[in-house]
Amino acid sequence: MQHLIPIGLNHYLTISAFLLAFGLFAVMTRKNAIVVLMGVELILNAANINFLAFSKYNGGIGGVMFSLFVIVIAAAEAAIALAIVINIFKIFKSVDISSVDTMKE
Amino acid sequence: MFELPSGAEIQSIIATLNANIGFFIPEIYLSLLFMLLIVIDLVAKGRKNNLLSISTLIGLAGSIFFIYQQHHLPAGEIFFGMYVLDEFALFFKYFFVLAGMLAVVITMADEQFESEVKSMGEYYALIIAMVIGMIMMASSADLMMIFLSMELVSFSAFILTGYFKRNPRSSEAALKYLVYGAVSSGLMVYGFSLIYGLTAQTNLISISSEFSIHGYDPLLMILATLLILAGFGYKIGAVPFHFWAPDVYEGAPTPITAYLSVASKAAGFALLMRFFYIAVPHGGPVYEDILGINWVSLLILLSVASMIYGNVVALWQKNVKRLLAYSSIAHAGYILLGIIVMDAFGTQATLFYLLSYFLMNFGAFYVVILIANKTGSENLEDYRGLGKQMPLAGAALTVFLISLVGLPPTIGFIGKLMIFSALLAKGSIYLWLALIGIMTSVISLYYYMLIPLNMYLRESPGSEEKSMNPGLIANIIMAVMMFLTIYFGLFFQPLSDFAKYSSPMFGLKLN
Amino acid sequence: MLSLIVFLPILAGLVILAVPSSQKQIIRIVSLLAALAQGVLAVLIWRAYDPSLPGITASPGGSPLGSFQFVEKLPWISLKLGGFGSLNIEYFLGVDGISVTMVILTALISAIGVLSSWTIQKQVKGYFILYNLLASAMMGCFVALDFFLFYVFWELMLLPMYFLIGIWGGPNREYAAIKFFLYTLFGSVFMLLVMIGLYFSVIDPVTGNHTFSLVAMANQANYIKSAILGPDNVMWRFIAFAVLFVGFAIKVPMFPFHTWLPDAHVEAPTPISVILAGVLLKLGTYGMMRINFPLFPEVFHASMYVIGIFGAINIIYGAFCALAQQDLKKMVAYSSISHMGYVLLGLAAGNSEGMVGALYQMFNHGTITAMLFLLVGVIYDRAHTRQIDKFGGLSSYMPVYAAIVTVAWFASLGLPGLSGFISEAFVFVGAFSSVTTRYIAMVSVLGIVFGAAYLLWSLQRMFLGKRKPDAAYDLEVGADGHEHIHFHDWKGKIDLDARELTMLVPLVVITIFLGIYPMPILGMITTSVNRLVEVLTPLAIR
């Protein structure tokens, strides 16, 4: 088991980068509004991972604090978002985000 | 892995909190007001809009008193460098409180609320929440505070934008605003995390000292700066981070549009200046070689793009609200010009421009609301012949638009004058920027003048001479704003001295 | 006193604001009173003016404020700017020989404009408010000695003009109005940049701060050598000069920036055409004399030749275009392009004769062209057309009108004994005496013939001969056996009525008197112009 490389900062950063990419991908491509919101959550969590990893590897408690607040914010955001999406569903009878484009140019 | 703090440390923390609480009174007061409004709404259930709005006005007016008290306090950081109190912050405190009051005023004038919503309950509370959030944006000294306050503003804004629940445009605007805002703030947070990774600090000043002491990895720095810029750019609605703006401004309730286009933009600028002036290393050849990213050039790109794009696309708009939305994008460009100069004069010019923009934009939106009340439309075609039917409104709107173009003797002219003076004071390096500004403002004359053109030069289709008087109070408010627009255009000394007084940040002056 | 003469119309406008819009007569009378009061003040200024003081800028040994008269100088704005001392803007009014004549002209023309506005029936209240605003702005431009103040007045003129053309204008008014607005704004926005640049380049010798004062700017000693528009910065000074020149040339209007003028004139109502031709065009050349040339004398000296060529083009090109017009008003419009060409030529000469001629031509063109447009308005009111060949033989039926038209037309073609001649003569004398513009002058002289050609031709087609078959009026034999003409749906007097005479006769008298004895105006001009010529002559030549 010794010849396994120890997990280091870069691994965390890579994972967070992937999460970010997935999140953006979801936001841009998914039709369903809920999935889009999930993408947003992914973005935020990518940031969280960064914060935690950094605070682990170069000390300081700030990163942890930050990530806690980000989680809270994400929760609040989700709540508002869902309310709005429901409202959208009431009016447009669908949650297809790409069909919501009455205002343009 | 982190050891718990000892009792003594906790004692000292509590002591500091007690000591610093005195610097935080206006925010506390506003938070209490926020709760009070909700309580009032709960108690006096029903459609007592005036009760709520009046109390909001009074409450906000009261807050000015507390803000005024803070002039005596020494400038500096509080709450362990989370928060800062300085002239710069004070300026924006006044700014946002007044903006909130104006928002309330024009909300009272807007008859669309009668038809769209049953109760105004949380509306005013949310406006207060936005005020608090923006005040904190203007005075936060720590990445975390920045993030939190921005989100506070954004969330209230999302809700307010979608406040007309049964109105598809309003809801659509809210959704777009939400998705776009969430993504950009997400990117911003990611950028913050990178900065944190580079410096292990979240306080702006310590970040900058870290940078100046240890230097940094340029590649990561570029990435971080760009991502953070995405967040700020989204707030100030500058090209290419503006895409949400037109739709949201068109869809949102008009008072909210006005409020967003003035206040939250200003908050964004406050943040931008604080962050880029203080945190990110700038200026001076010291950084040029290692930096690899000159954020001034970045902002120049933004501002030029905004001026051109905003003005050019506005030429095509038929909906007045949307037209003003694009014009606000263009104005973001002009304001950025002041930031680019990056000296005390530039800051002063920027703050002054924000003040002038405050006056004329609110004025324009106010008149638009009054007209919409009478005609029920915001389309250019329906403005035909209004000049005869509502003379005062027509005159006022013309004055505001002229001021937006930047012609004397209006405050808008002085704003442009100061911005360009700040540019030219640097010699001829920024002259081309000034030229672009001039050219685009000529272009802007086209579309701004379309409105008076329709109001005066064209006859209304149903050419009956019915006069639509918007009512005494509305007339008075319009007249006052029109008067101020012209008065400050001729005697702008007080405003500009105020801007001058508020330019220093963290108590330290720029050269 | 100057403040009074500037702001009287605005006060009148405020009064009118209070008058209910149904009281048309009261509104008219109020503005008329204001205009008359302005006239009285102008006369007082004329009497009290001391022609021995040069003005223009600080004379060597004189006070740094220059020897201006009726000076009113109040600190207006004084801002502390981080790192740049303070921004000082002054409320600085004053007149010298160059502006005092223009002040008199403006007062005269605005009074006549009010009279001729009597026939305006549509939205009288709004009309007169805008009119008074315009009058104030024009007057302000002529007396402002602070560049900032000047710029404010300058821009202030645009909006009222836009609405006056756009609301009370002819069928194609939207187009003409926006065209006017855009052209002039395009010219003036760049002026703003130059103004700021000058501000940072000039030091007020008294206070030691930067200043907007034109008097200080006109004195090359006050420039910071290395500043953006300082003496060292040759290229930028040249560009600034060109930019300013274009800005003013658009107002003049100078070929090829003239195309807004015919449209604006044709669409504008008569009084506005009178104002436009009588005063606004002068602002362009006045700006050149007050700002453009004295601030950049060496550039002016280098570009005299070009300016002269443009002047010649204006003269001849305008005359030819006028020759081809069918619409009488358009012809007059082009004729004023041609006549402003004389002004440009005189300025380009750069010597006293030329400059005196140019300034005097500005005054005379003001009165004469005002007369021409009023006369066009008279016939348009009656016949509702301005097509030249819709008339003929008018002088048999409207003798008084014909007589005044003859005087005006001949004044416009520069007949000796009428004021226009003296100014044109001086322009040519000056332009020919200066070696730079000698050959240009020889070419421009052709303008005299073509000017005569189009004027006499139109005169013949409209007034001589007999009624044309498709004329805009009918002949009917009256009770006394003589033939009379009768315009469709015109109830008033066939020949000039009292109001029109009160507008026209003073102008005729002035034209003749100043043609016989020009000193009342020239006497005020000369000292300042001589000083101006000194200022403009580079030290090398001086």
Next chain:
Amino acid sequence: MHSLIQLSIVVLLLPLLSFVILIFFNRRLPRRGDFVGVGILGTAFAISAYIFWTVIVQTYDPAFRVAWDFTWIDLGKVPGIGHLQIKMGIVIDNLTAIMLAMVTLISLLVHLYSTGYMAGDKNYGRYFAFLGIFTFSMLGIVLSDNLFSIYIFWELVGLSSYLLIGFFFEKDSAADAQKKAFLANRVGDIGMWLGILILYSQFHTFSFEQIYANLAAGKFAMSNAWLTAAGLLLFMGCVGKSAQFPLHIWLPDAMEGPTPVSALIHAATMVAAGVYFVARIFVLLTPDALHVIAFIGAFTAFMAATIAITQNDIKRVLAYSTVSQLGYMVLGLGVGAYSAALFHLVTHAFFKACLFLGSGAIIHAMHHEQDMRWMGGLRRHMPWTFATFTLATLALAGLPLTSGFMSKDAILAGAIGFANVEGGGIYYLIPVLGFFSAMLTAFYMGRQIWLVFFGESRTHLKPADNHHHGLDAHSAHDDHHDDHEVHEVSWNMRAPLVILAVLSVFIVYSPNPLDGAEGWFMKMIKTPATVVGPANHNCTALHAETPSPLMAEAFPAVETHGATDAHAVTGGEHAAATGEHAFADPRQAEIAHAAHAAHFPAIYISSIMVVFGISLAGIVFVFRIIDPDKTAEAIRPLYLFSLNKWYWDEIYQSTFIKGSVLLSKILSWFDTNVIDGIVNGVAVLVRNLAFANNSFDKYVVDGLVNFTAFSVNTTGAVLRKLQTGKVQTYVALLLVVLFGYFVFYFTRLIY
């Protein structure tokens, strides 16, 4: 201020007074105030007669001269020049005195005559007002002491001629004629003005005195060519006003005006003003300039004479004869026969005025029939007119015992002398043309006399179609003689004829019918010393100045003119002998001498020519030995050429007038379509673009503004497509932009 000056000022202002009174009050005054005009002119004439008496008769001094001036415009201390003032002033010398008397006299007579001729016209009062302002401006020209005021009055004369030619403005032909006259004069005036400018730009003064002084002192800084140019340009003024070729076209058309006006303005005074002006500037004309002038004069004299032969309109014949005679005067000045030319000016003024008034009487009596072909046999009906008209005709033809004989003869003598001195073959063309024109003059005047007064009345032969000629003009005042009986005119029209006829007799001017040089006139009017040309030594001697480089340049070596000097001396002696004054300028002296030598040859030749001409006319038109019509057929091309006035009108019409009208059309098209829409095509494009369907591009039709507008507009149209309304697109764009920035800075980072 000299008393004569005061008087002359009064004379100058009286006609103006008459104008002012009549133009404003003529309808209120009895008889439309014609008596005002006549009375005022009477007074004026009385005063100027007194001036004439004092100057010419009492102080019998060739060098008499009084002057007075005042500052008109004060330009203050002009940088580089010093104190600059424009002065106006009056000068009275012999010439002025004579001209004053002549002008006021003829004007008075014409006023008197008009009371009969114009009686009943509906603008009767205005007519006299116009006469007044004309007289005023004419006197102004006569009295001016500087170029500027001469130019002013010059134009004013043009104006009054414009007003009077177009007096019957309802006739389109009259309206055309007045415009033509004014414009032709303007063309001349341009030249004159440029000449004035050249002189002013050198000396910064307009006054003759100072200009000549400066010139003589050699202060003229520009090259000699400029001086010649100045002379010729000034002469252009004369070309316009005195209807010399190539600007002669307006004068015949000017006959559209009332006949008395033709007599006053277009025969006696105004057209002579050109000659008078050349006489005033004579001293600054360089020899080259004088040569050009001489040739133009000769050619004009000849051309006009040939045209006059074939004209049928009685007034047109006289008009062309006027042009021809003016040609004589100009010729005279050109060859240096200064006093002779001015002498001819005066004599011609009287007899030509007489002729015109006579023709006016005829036209009046013939009920506005102007075509000589339908006249004839009038001598029985109108004896007075016949007598005076014939006498004047003889004077014009230049038969001995008439004034015209002396003056014309002096000119021709001068021409011969000039040709002798210049010694070039080409220069002999001038006297030859002169004599030939003299013959032609005799011929066409003879023709006129025969056609009008002799033979039988041919009124009945007139085809009916062109009978309306002139009637419409006078429709108002035809009523008082509806009987078609031709009868003599009333006294107030007869008296002027008699007076003028008397003034055409030789005795008035000179005791010796064969030599005008012995008369008071040519004694009083002496050739002034030129200030240019070889006179430099004398002048510099006079003005005690250093010799001027200019003169040296003009005439390199005086030694080469040794012969000339010798001549000069002899000439001087001879002059002394014949009581002439010594010439300052050898060249002038020489010419004068030669002229004197050529005096008798000239007499013989011209007399023969004249007699031949008249008898030829008789042969052709009375005894019909040669049938004029057949002859005309035989030389049809020549005949048509003359009848159509050498086609000058057609040429001008098709070149200058058509040309400038065309050019104006082109330019105005250019203005509206090119300048005013440099990118019209683009504007059209914009309109056709699919997305251009909004109110804005209505304004996209204009010049450079267009271009910006267009580009701005389209960019907007493209950019706004980015705003798809789909939020996901927005996000995508956001990322694209960020990525773009990143790449940009990344590359900047590594490179």
